[in-house]
Amino acid sequence: MSPTANDPPVNYGVLLFPGFQALDAFGPLDILNMVSQTMPVKFSIIAPTLEPVSTQVKAMAHTIGQSIVPTHSLANPPEDLEVLLVPGGKGTRDLEATEELVEFLRATYPKLRYLLTICTGSSLAARAGILDGKKATSNKMVFKWVMSVHEGVDWVTKARWVTDGNIWTASGISAGMDMMYAFVSEMYGEDVAAEIAQRSEYVRNTDSTDDPFSDLVEV
Amino acid sequence: MSPTANDPPVNYGVLLFPGFQALDAFGPLDILNMVSQTMPVKFSIIAPTLEPVSTQVKAMAHTIGQSIVPTHSLANPPEDLEVLLVPGGKGTRDLEATEELVEFLRATYPKLRYLLTICTGSSLAARAGILDGKKATSNKMVFKWVMSVHEGVDWVTKARWVTDGNIWTASGISAGMDMMYAFVSEMYGEDVAAEIAQRSEYVRNTDSTDDPFSDLVEV
Numbered sequence: 001m002s003p004t005a006n007d008p009p010v011n012y013g014v015l016l017f018p019g020f021q022a023l024d025a026f027g028p029l030d031i032l033n034m035v036s037q038t039m040p041v042k043f044s045i046i047a048p049t050l051e052p053v054s055t056q057v058k059a060m061a062h063t064i065g066q067s068i069v070p071t072h073s074l075a076n077p078p079e080d081l082e083v084l085l086v087p088g089g090k091g092t093r094d095l096e097a098t099e100e101l102v103e104f105l106r107a108t109y110p111k112l113r114y115l116l117t118i119c120t121g122s123s124l125a126a127r128a129g130i131l132d133g134k135k136a137t138s139n140k141m142v143f144k145w146v147m148s149v150h151e152g153v154d155w156v157t158k159a160r161w162v163t164d165g166n167i168w169t170a171s172g173i174s175a176g177m178d179m180m181y182a183f184v185s186e187m188y189g190e191d192v193a194a195e196i197a198q199r200s201e202y203v204r205n206t207d208s209t210d211d212p213f214s215d216l217v218e219v
Numbered sequence: 220m221s222p223t224a225n226d227p228p229v230n231y232g233v234l235l236f237p238g239f240q241a242l243d244a245f246g247p248l249d250i251l252n253m254v255s256q257t258m259p260v261k262f263s264i265i266a267p268t269l270e271p272v273s274t275q276v277k278a279m280a281h282t283i284g285q286s287i288v289p290t291h292s293l294a295n296p297p298e299d300l301e302v303l304l305v306p307g308g309k310g311t312r313d314l315e316a317t318e319e320l321v322e323f324l325r326a327t328y329p330k331l332r333y334l335l336t337i338c339t340g341s342s343l344a345a346r347a348g349i350l351d352g353k354k355a356t357s358n359k360m361v362f363k364w365v366m367s368v369h370e371g372v373d374w375v376t377k378a379r380w381v382t383d384g385n386i387w388t389a390s391g392i393s394a395g396m397d398m399m400y401a402f403v404s405e406m407y408g409e410d411v412a413a414e415i416a417q418r419s420e421y422v423r424n425t426d427s428t429d430d431p432f433s434d435l436v437e438v
Contacts, residue, residue, distance in 0.1 A: 012283075022252060023419065026245035029285060030392070033241060033274060036283040043283035052271075052288045055252060064231075064255040064262035066248060069271045069286040141418055172420035173249070174396075199360055200242065201391035201432045205422070213420045 008187040009082035009113055013044040016068060017101055019091025022055045023173050024118040025068075028085055028180035034196045035184055044078040045070045048100060057090040074104050082113040087176070088120030088139065095127075095149070102127045116168045116183060118176035125167070126150040134164040139172035140216040158214035160205050171211060178205040227406040228301035228332050232263040234343075235287060236320055238310025241274045242392050243337040244287075247304055247399035253415045254403055263297040264289045267319060276309045293323050301332040306395070307339030307358060314346075314368070321346045335387045335402060337395035344386070345369040353383040358391035359435040377433035379424050390430060397424040 012032060014025055035041055047053040047070035056065025072078050086105070092098055105128040109115055117125050122138040123146045125131050131153040138146040138155070147155055156162050161170040161179035170179035181204050185193035197204050231251060233244055254260055266272040266289035275284025291297050305324070311317055324347040328334055336344050341357040342365045344350050350372040357365040357374070366374055375381050380389040380398035389398035400423050404412035416423050 021249065022245045023249035026241045026249075026285075030240065030242035030245075030274075033283055033285075036281070037276070037279055040281075041283050045285065055249075057256070060256055062255070062259075064252055064260050066245070066252075066264065067288040069288065139418075140420060172418065174419050174421040177393075198432070198435065199358075199391065200393050201359060202393040203422075203424070203431055212422055213417070216417065 008039065010040050011042045011078065011080050011082045012085070013046050013078060013081050013083070014085040014087070015101060015104070016045060016047045016053045016070065016087070017091050017098060018054060019057045019089050019094075020053070020055055020087045021089030021119055021173055022066060024087030024089060024121065024176055025085070027174065027177040028116070028118065030200070031177065031180045031184060031196055034199065035188065035192065038192070039188060044072050044081065046072045046074065046077050049073050055089070059090065059094070074100055077104070077108065081108065081111065084108065084112055084115055086115070086117040086121035086124055088118055088123065092120045092123050098124060105130060112166070114166050114168065116170070116179065118170045118179070119172050120146055122146060122169045123149050125169070126153050130167065134167060135162050136164065136167065136169040137162045137171050138169065140213045141172065143217045157217045158211045159208055160211050161208050163208070172213065177202065182206065182208065227258065229259050230261045230297065230299050230301045231304070232265050232297060232300050232302070233304040233306070234320060234323070235264055235266045235272045235289060235306070236310050236317060237273060238276045238308050239272070239274055239306045240308030240338060240392055241285060243306030243308060243340065243395055244304070246393065246396040247335070247337065249419070250396065250399045250403060250415055253418065254407065254411065257411070258407055263291050263300065265291045265293065265296050268292050274308070278309065278313070293319055296323070296327065300327065300330065303327065303331055303334050305334070305336040305340035305343055307337055307342065311339045311342050317343060324349060331385070333385045333387065335389070335398065337389045337398070338391050339365055341365060341388045342368050344388070345372050349386065353386060354381050355383065355386065355388040356381045356390050357388065359432045360391065362436045376436045377430045378427055379430050380427050382427070391432065396421065401425065401427065
């Protein structure tokens, strides 16, 4: 049992924005929803405003999406947030529109116990300066772009996910689920993670260094 | 190229209800969202009413959830629906509350080109009589309950997913993604499915008979 397993976090939140990748968020959140069946969990959905926020990619007007209802706005975030999840998605490419997210992360990170990013969510954390001097990873097919948005991060191109201190960063989209199972295992014990994966009929990758997609990186 | 690859469906919908399993829906939908970047896709979210519908399990008041905004109600569903996705989740256990979903499926199935269920979503299709005499599958840990809700279905206990005519049924939660990739491969061609899986860094199970969780069935 890890030290945190005796004092696991309770207050979780996810940071959503237009054009977030649905599975980046709902892969890990489905696991967290199941954790909440047996463990105390509080949960917030933080977005630019309280208006429903869509996965739809604005720059690709013909694409489809789904809209999620936030519980908090960036201006009035929840207090006592312990764990924040940050998905990626094509929405992260709009550097101007996402600047308010970057500012929120810069202000919020020091109060968190854990920050978890999925896919290009790590580009937002990088721009906030949070990853300076830290190891981190991201989506393999857009790694070059992620590296270009901010200097000073020790990017790891071969990893399913990376942990450095209290920051966990996952590779592209689906990798968020493997990272979240590892996080649940560390916070609540491997038995809790294993039981949820079984109920979810999910074949886990439990080795963070086993990355079948690292060859896709063009650096 | 399969016959359908020349005339793939355009009009998709998902049927949501209180207590649906987030990943049952958003696993396949994330793939469909990416299909829509290169193929014509129209998409509807159908729910009992137009009120946001939550994954939260009502019978477990302490659990967390996320709320999705429907585009259509059961009373005014979209016209020309070609493909309907039906997730499962603990919400399916309330036989009284879900009766209106069962009636909707019974009325809608004859007009569809394809019906796809994930996890215990197949219990709703079974109750609608749609699976009578057909092969189908479901979540392995609650298979016994699913079999109990309706007689006359040829349940397959060892399958990642099952196709019978125009009905595709997936096993528990995560299996919906493998089924959806197979569906996309058949509709649009394997190159489209493979490209999306690569961008999603998803390790596919492409063999519908390869079921790592069939031993969990207690029948």
